[in-house]
Amino acid sequence: xxxxxxxxxxxxxxxxxxxxxxxxxxxxxxxxxxxxxxxxxxxxxxxxxxxxxxxxxxxxxxxxxxxxxxxxxxxxxxxxxxxxxxxxxxxxxxxxxxxxxxxxxxxxxxxxxxxxxxxxxxxxxxxxxxxxxxxxxxxxxxxxxxxxxxxxxxxxxxxxxxxxxxxxxxxxxxxxxxxxxxxxxxxxxxxxxxxxxxxxxxxxxxxxxxxxxxxxxxxxxxxxxxxxxxxxxxxxxxxxxxxxxxxxxxxxxxxxxxxxxxxxxxxxxxxxxxxxxxxxxxxxxxxxxxxxxxxxxxxxxxxxxxxxxxxxxxxxxxxxxxxxxxxxxxxxxxxxxxxxxxxxxxxxxxxxxxxxxxxxxxxxxxxxxxxxxxxxxxxxxxxxxxxxxxxxxxxxxxxxxxxxxxxxxxxxxxxxxxxxxxxxxxxxxxxxxxxxxxxxxxxxxxxxxxxxxxxxxxxxxxxxxxxxxxxxxxxxxxxxxxxxxxxxxxxxxxxxxxxxxxxxxxxxxxxxxxxxxxxxxxxxxxxxxxxxxxxxxxxxxxxxxx
Amino acid sequence: xxxxxxxxxxxxxxxxxxxxxxxxxxxxxxxxxxxxxxxxxxxxxxxxxxxxxxxxxxxxxxxxxxxxxxxxxxxxxxxxxxxxxxxxxxxxxxxxxxxxxxxxxxxxxxxxxxxxxxxxxxxxxxxxxxxxxxxxxxxxxxxxxxxxxxxxxxxxxxxxxxxxxxxxxxxxxxxxxxxxxxxxxxxxxxxxxxxxxxxxxxxxxxxxxxxxxxxxxxxxxxxxxxxxxxxxxxxxxxxxxxxxxxxxxxxxxxxxxxxxxxxxxxxxxxxxxxxxxxxxxxxxxxxxxxxxxxxxxxxxxxxxxxxxxxxxxxxxxxxxxxxx
Numbered sequence: 013x014x015x016x017x018x019x020x021x022x023x024x025x026x027x028x029x030x031x032x033x034x035x036x037x038x039x040x041x042x043x044x045x046x047x048x049x050x051x052x053x054x055x056x057x058x059x060x061x062x063x064x065x066x067x068x069x070x071x072x073x074x075x076x077x078x079x080x081x082x083x084x085x086x087x088x089x090x091x092x093x094x095x096x097x098x099x100x101x102x103x104x105x106x107x108x109x110x111x112x113x114x115x116x117x118x119x120x121x122x123x124x125x126x127x128x129x130x131x132x133x134x135x136x137x138x139x140x141x142x143x144x145x146x147x148x149x150x151x152x153x154x155x156x157x158x159x160x161x162x163x164x165x166x167x168x169x170x171x172x173x174x175x176x177x178x179x180x181x182x183x184x185x186x187x188x189x190x191x192x193x194x195x196x197x198x199x200x201x202x203x204x205x206x207x208x209x210x211x212x213x214x215x216x217x218x219x220x221x222x223x224x225x226x227x228x229x230x231x232x233x234x235x236x237x238x239x240x241x242x243x244x245x246x247x248x249x250x251x252x253x254x255x256x257x258x259x260x261x262x263x264x265x266x267x268x269x270x271x272x273x274x275x276x277x278x279x280x281x282x283x284x285x286x287x288x289x290x291x292x293x294x295x296x297x298x299x300x301x302x303x304x305x306x307x308x309x310x311x312x313x314x315x316x317x318x319x320x321x322x323x324x325x326x327x328x329x330x331x332x333x334x335x336x337x338x339x340x341x342x343x344x345x346x347x348x349x350x351x352x353x354x355x356x357x358x359x360x361x362x363x364x365x366x367x368x369x370x371x372x373x374x375x376x377x378x379x380x381x382x383x384x385x386x387x388x389x390x391x392x393x394x395x396x397x398x399x400x401x402x403x404x405x406x407x408x409x410x411x412x413x414x415x416x417x418x419x420x421x422x423x424x425x426x427x428x429x430x431x432x433x434x435x436x437x438x439x440x441x442x443x444x445x446x447x448x449x450x451x452x453x454x455x456x457x458x459x460x461x462x463x464x465x466x467x468x469x470x471x472x473x474x475x476x477x478x479x480x481x482x483x484x485x486x487x488x489x490x491x492x493x494x495x496x497x498x499x500x501x502x503x504x505x506x507x508x509x510x511x512x513x514x515x516x517x518x519x520x521x522x523x524x525x526x527x528x529x530x531x532x533x534x535x536x537x538x539x540x541x542x543x544x545x546x547x548x549x550x551x552x553x554x555x556x557x558x
Numbered sequence: 559x560x561x562x563x564x565x566x567x568x569x570x571x572x573x574x575x576x577x578x579x580x581x582x583x584x585x586x587x588x589x590x591x592x593x594x595x596x597x598x599x600x601x602x603x604x605x606x607x608x609x610x611x612x613x614x615x616x617x618x619x620x621x622x623x624x625x626x627x628x629x630x631x632x633x634x635x636x637x638x639x640x641x642x643x644x645x646x647x648x649x650x651x652x653x654x655x656x657x658x659x660x661x662x663x664x665x666x667x668x669x670x671x672x673x674x675x676x677x678x679x680x681x682x683x684x685x686x687x688x689x690x691x692x693x694x695x696x697x698x699x700x701x702x703x704x705x706x707x708x709x710x711x712x713x714x715x716x717x718x719x720x721x722x723x724x725x726x727x728x729x730x731x732x733x734x735x736x737x738x739x740x741x742x743x744x745x746x747x748x749x750x751x752x753x754x755x756x757x758x759x760x761x762x763x764x765x766x767x768x769x770x771x772x773x774x775x776x777x778x779x780x781x782x783x784x785x786x787x788x789x790x791x792x793x794x795x796x797x798x799x800x801x802x803x804x805x806x807x808x809x810x811x812x813x814x815x816x817x818x819x820x821x822x823x824x825x826x827x828x829x830x831x832x833x834x835x836x837x838x839x840x841x842x843x844x845x846x847x848x849x850x851x852x853x854x855x856x857x858x859x860x861x862x863x864x865x866x867x868x869x870x871x872x873x874x875x876x877x878x879x880x881x882x
Contacts, residue, residue: 057731062840063643182850201645222654223832224727248828249726250840258725261718429565429589555731 048435050530052545055554059255059264060526063223063248067209068148068200069245070142070189076103076246083228083244084125085187085211088135088169093450093534093541094349097181100131101188101212101235102169111176111490116184117518118302120166121155122235124190125216127223132163137191139171144196154183176488178495179452214239215365239543240530242555262286265525271333271401274521288524290533293346295519297451298402300393300409301472302442308391309442314368316512319357320364321416322409328516331404335521339514341503342447342455346535349453351500354380354507365416375417382417390419391441396430402444405515409444436467442473444515451497455481474511527551566869570862578632578859580744582625582851586738591617591757591845607653614849628851638848638853647853651837656856658728659826659833665819666757674761675804682776682803683795693765700762705755705821712751724748726830752829756821760814767810771795772803805876813866816861851870 064077069085072078079533080381102116122130140474141147142155158173173180190210194203209217214236215228228244238439250257256273258264260283269278274289284412300322302309309315324338343350368374373382373389382389393409395402403424410420425434434440447458457463460483461475479502486498506512522538530545531538570834614617616627631638635763638715681690707867717725724730728748763874775781784794822835830836833851841849 018838053729066645071776162634195693221729221832222651223836224729224830247727248832250836251830253830254713254726254828254830257710257713257718261721261725263725426589432589469770 021086035548040404040545049178050240050546051341051549052238052242052546053242053549053554054552054554055243055245056241056266056525056528057245057247057264058544059249059258059267060226060246061248061250061252061255064204064226064246065083066187066201068189068194068206068219069202070151070224071147071200071206071472073150074153076248079208080228080246081187081211082213083215084209084217084476085189086213087185087187088186091185091451091536091540093532095536101135102184105181106151106186106190107181107490110253112173113140114171114180114184116169118169119235120167122212123144123233124192124212125210125231126190127233128190128192128194130188130212131166132169133166134188134191135169136286137196138182138186138189139188140196141200142186143193146197147200147386152396154179155186155388161269161354173273176490177508178487180490181456182452206435215244218243219516224418224541234543236543240493240546241528241542259523262525265528267523269521269523271331271335271519271521274335274523275333278523285416286526288526288531288532289521289523290538291519292343292533293337293517295343296446297342297449297517298444298446298515299339300405300442300515301512303438303440303471304473304475304511306391308389311371313371314373314508316378317367317371317512318413318418319510319513320360320367321418322513322515324339324360324515326412327358327405327408330400330408332516332518335519336516337519341507341514342458342501343451343453343499344449346519347449347497351503354503356507357510359417361412381419388419389417390421391448392421392423393442393444394425394440396427397424398427401518402446406444435471438466438471453495454487455485455502456487458504459483472511475510476505476509562873563870570866574855574858575629577856578629578851578855579593582628583621585850586621586624586846588845590833591643592634601693620645628848632761632855633654637852640841640849641846642849648848651849652834652852652856655834655837656834657837659819659822659829660860662753662756662831663815663822665749666753666760667811667818669753669757670760670764673757674764675768677761677765679772679795679800679803681765681769682772685773693788697762697765700758705759705824706828707753708759709751709825712755713828719880723750726828728831748831750819751830756825758819759821760818763814764807764810766861768803768807770808773797775799775803778802801875802860805872808875811869812871815864816857819857819860 013475022275056411058079060076060079062076063072064080065072065086066077066080069078069081072081079386085099086101089097089342090100090505091096099119100292101122104112105116107114116135118130118135139161139259142149142152143158157173157175157177158171159174162170164170190205193205193210196199200206207220212235214231214234216231218227218229219224224247227244230239230242232238243444249258249264252270253492255264255267256269256277259267268287272512274291277286278289280282300318302315302318306521328334328336328338336347340353340356341354346353368382368389372384374384375381376383393406403422405421406424410422413420420443423457433447435443458469459474459479460470461477461480462468463470464473464475482498482502482505486495486502489495489498519538524538528545529548530541532541534540616624628638635649637652639645640645640651677693680695681687681693682688713725716723724747728745730744733741750872781794784798785791789798819835820832820838823839824835825831826833826835827839834856837849838853838857840846841853861867
């Protein structure tokens with residue numbers, strides 16, 4: 013659920029490979045299945061943009077830490093390759109009729125990396141850890157909704173909620189922490205586990221050379237069986253260009269490519285022989301958001317006209333080199349929450365002009381720009397520095413809108429200044445940004461009117477009482493079928509109102525060295541079955557030394 | 559001599575305080591704060607959590623109070639703990655990184671010195687020769703080319719195309735298992751590109767200075783006298799002219815320290831070398847105030863010490879300075 017320091021959940025600059033959840037497969041590279049079956053051994057090297065902050069989950073929020081933690085820890089539940097829930101440390105679970113109680117039956121025989129058994133004591137501890145005021149975690153909110161937690165025996169863990177909480181189950185992918193090694197009330201960042209973690213996951217911590225490398229080694233006692241690959245190494249390489257060169261020279265084995273790297277810089281024989289490229293829709297979208305406090309954008313008809321005037325296909329081609337797909341709403345096509353039957357406003361500049369003319373926006377003074385009551389139709393789009401895709405999309409939009417007589421200025425600001433002076437206080441006219449799409453359909457944080465305030469995520473100030481009601485309902489319903497009805501309606505409302513012009517869903521473009529076998533792309537991406545990847549003996553570059 | 563040194567060291571103190579004060583203020587004037595980066599645009603984080611973080615870091619206090627707190631801790635050499643989630647003591651983080659940066663800088667400084675002096679002297683004594691012209695062109699190209707660009711080109715050429723040198727990092731995987739000489743060789747391979755690039759860029763300026771100062775010295779009367787005495791040309795150049803020509807070079811070497819530390823930020827980030835430059839860069843991006851201040855203080859001290867050493871070396875080399 014976490015993706016990236018200053019770009020988590022949302023404004024991702026590059027998708028974190030390990031965490032690409034929910035993805036529709038577009039290209040399945042046929043894996044050359046070597047004659048012999050999976051064998052153990054080998055090593056995979058990842059490039060990481062920064063050193064992990066620490067290795068106790070939920071205390072950190074940077075992607076580098078999360079990437080490493082995923083290998084070391086496990087939660088009660090997990091998502092499978094189709095993004096459905098599956099048991100991890102919980103063998104099974106039951107949700108009560110009223111949706112207020114979840115009872116987990118824990119798996120027997122699971123061991124911590126130090127050999128101690130995993131029991132409900134640890135589950136209880138992990139919960140208490142999250143709600144303890146001394147735990148410096150930003151994620152306590154989800155667990156404060158629990159009114160009572162109990163562990164009647166070693167392998168049962170029950171939680172009670174005050175009111176139905178739709179995302180409850182998902183929050184139990186919470187990494188489990190060892191109760192025999194941590195203490196409540198102490199700063200976990202001072203614990204030795206922060207830099208020398210003990211978990212229940214498929215890999216054990218081996219060695220950390222701060223600022224340069226971190227090494228994990230296969231856990232022979234992992235409950236699902238020992239992972240095939242012996243060793244996982246993270247190399248800190250803060251520069252993306254350097255990472256790409258390291259990939260080319262064989263220094264790292266997997267990374268996410270940019271569209272230009274994918275389509276233009278990785279086609280030589282040397283590269284195609286040693287790497288396999290994948291592409292599938294990433295769980296993210298890029299949008300043009302209109303500040304609805306601006307009188308210019310108050311009328312939904314104007315916003316629909318603007319969407320008609322923007323050629324999304326052209327943006328996908330120009331910005332993503334075709335490696336993306338035009339977007340229509342906040343969910344990803346191919347997932348159950350996506351509603352294909354929403355009103356669409358396809359590219360049609362004449363219609364756009366007609367709608368605007370009907371509202372009084374015409375070129376009265378003959379200067380080439382639309383005007384109304386002596387005021388020209390002009391506005392400024394802002395976006396953040398360091399994301400060429402967004403800047404380029406802005407240029408294309410500027411060009412298209414100029415064609416129908418709307419004058420657009422484009423400004424690019426440094427990230428923190430961008431947030432602090434423009435987005436958070438809501439002082440902008442329009443902005444190009446992106447959100448990550450999470451597995452849960454809850455849209456409350458971005459679209460509810462209560463969050464249309466300085467610092468809230470609804471910084472475009474969209475307020476619709478009808479949608480508010482749906483979003484409130486959606487948070488309290490657990491039945492997926494009922495939720496689907498609610499969020500389908502919400503999508504229709506959003507599409508009709510066009511508070512954003514949804515631009516495109518980018519593709520995730522991971523590339524993996526071809527010696528890794530067993531990669532099977534699925535809606536969840538490629539990393540979901542990492543434990544079953546393997547390297548043929550003759551291509552292993554690393555021997556496990558006792 | 560001792561009095562001179564004491565005076566110089568004492569004069570450094572107000573300078574250092576001034577530097578920290580100005581940097582502290584500019585740092586806080588920059589948009590964004592350490593709490594923003596963890597909490598901005600993140601729906602999972604409640605506002606209470608943000609307030610708690612602000613209080614935890616003491617960012618709710620007025621600026622002068624914050625500075626005073628920081629400063630009083632500095633007096634006992636306590637740089638505080640990092641704001642980044644690892645929360646480690648700043649001094650520990652810097653101590654881990656400092657040796658790498660210093661060794662790279664010292665190696666390249668030495669390289670710059672041994673290469674630029676002969677180049678400068680030779681260009682000066684053979685003014686207008688092909689070598690002089692070629693080195694002039696080379697030096698200007700070196701001076702003008704952006705370091706990161708040269709670095710990337712070298713990485714593509716030596717790392718990907720020729721596959722001779724490793725592209726980034728300080729050690730290979732499995733470094734621990736190597737023999738002593740294997741380790742040294744491993745370091746050498748990894749440092750070859752960064753050291754060479756940073757010294758070529760330094761070389762540009764330095765060889766020009768040497769050439770200019772050499773040209774000036776050669777025109778002096780005492781050189782004419784030396785020649786008139788019938789000394790061999792090499793003796794004239796190397797023992798009479800060069801000694802005097804090197805005087806300004808000492809000062810310039812001392813002054814080039816800050817720019818080298820600045821350059822470290824760039825090439826340490828590109829080459830993924832875990833040095834102080836990279837630490838400072840990361841801290842800056844994360845608005846990790848204690849680490850930024852720590853790096854700043856350490857590099858200011860280094861710079862001031864470098865200047866002091868240059869002055870001392872100058873005094874040793876030139877009796878006139880000592881007498882003043």
